[in-house]
Amino acid sequence: MPRSRIPVRLVNQICVEPRPKGLRAVYLVETQNDNETAELSGLFGDFAPALESTQLSRGRLVSYAVQLHGHDQSLLEEIETFLKKNFGFVILYRSFDPIIYDIVRELTKDSGSELTAIPKCDICGKPDPFPETVVSLLDKQNAKLATRMYCATCTAESAGRSNKEFLKALLEADRGDFGVLCHMGLVRSCSSKKRVAFRIEYDAEQQFAIT
Numbered sequence: 001m002p003r004s005r006i007p008v009r010l011v012n013q014i015c016v017e018p019r020p021k022g023l024r025a026v027y028l029v030e031t032q033n034d035n036e037t038a039e040l041s042g043l044f045g046d047f048a049p050a051l052e053s054t055q056l057s058r059g060r061l062v063s064y065a066v067q068l069h070g071h072d073q074s075l076l077e078e079i080e081t082f083l084k085k086n087f088g089f090v091i092l093y094r095s096f097d098p099i100i101y102d103i104v105r106e107l108t109k110d111s112g113s114e115l116t117a118i119p120k121c122d123i124c125g126k127p128d129p130f131p132e133t134v135v136s137l138l139d140k141q142n143a144k145l146a147t148r149m150y151c152a153t154c155t156a157e158s159a160g161r162s163n164k165e166f167l168k169a170l171l172e173a174d175r176g177d178f179g180v181l182c183h184m185g186l187v188r189s190c191s192s193k194k195r196v197a198f199r200i201e202y203d204a205e206q207q208f209a210i211t
Contacts, residue, residue: 008180010145013138016167017195019131021152022052022067024096025076028107029062030089037062039086043079051075054129056104059113063104065096065129101127121151123173128152135170137178148174163196164188 031037040062044053050070056063068075076092083090093100108115118129131149139145150158150170158169168182185201 008178010139011137011181011200012140013142013189013197013199014167014181014186015136015138015195015197016163016170017134017136019134020052020067020069021132022069022130023073023076023094024065024067024130026056026091026093026096026100026104027064027066027079027083028089028091028093028104029083029087030111031060031062031087036087040064043082047075047079052130054118055116056101056118056129057108057113057115059108059111061104061107061111061113063108065118067130096129098126119149121154122148122175123150123154123170125175126151133170135167137181146176148176148178164198167196167198 029040031040037058041055044051044064044066047053050068052067052069054065056065066076076094080090080092093103105115107113118127119131120127121131128149128151132152132155133150135148135150136144137146137148148170154173155170158166158173161169164186167186171178171182181200186198187201189197189199
């Protein structure tokens with residue numbers, strides 16, 4: 001199991017940020033030149049924030065994972081219609097799962113294109129372009145020491161608890177060995193609707209144990 005790469009004693013605050021949920025889809029498009037690639041990038045960017053997008057591959061095969069923040073799915077169909085009118089090869093897959101990601105990987109390899117880096121769940125290790133929960137570890141100056149991301153499945157397995165117990169469950173399960181933070185004193189700090197924060201209080205024995 002990978003070990004934490006940061007000195008745990010530097011962590012002063014932990015912030016938990018739930019991310020918006022939504023319908024996911026993947027677009028695969030074959031491009032002929034750089035202009036078409038730039039056109040695609042601009043297209044998906046124009047629909048933010050209603051449509052969040054993450055690029056999965058670049059080169060001849062350009063693919064994007066998208067997450068729709070709303071209930072009107074017609075936007076996905078409108079984008080598909082536009083793409084099919086302007087590009088020769090277009091696939092719309094109405095989900096993001098291991099099946100479509102394997103297809104993206106194979107087509108990327110076959111076309112001489114390149115996969116782009118996307119987040120992976122820090123518990124199960126599965127690629128996830130839109131992690132459901134993000135946890136940030138901050139020092140005393142509020143500088144970010146590390147960011148941990150968790151997929152919907154792993155988040156759900158830790159849900160249904162208090163905010164503090166939810167955070168502890170995620171860190172205990174994290175592959176980066178951050179479970180030691182669960183045994184520190186976690187005190188509710190400056191929170192908001194978009195995030196929940198805890199300040200860490202170390203006692204003398206804990207400081208000695210982790211130094």
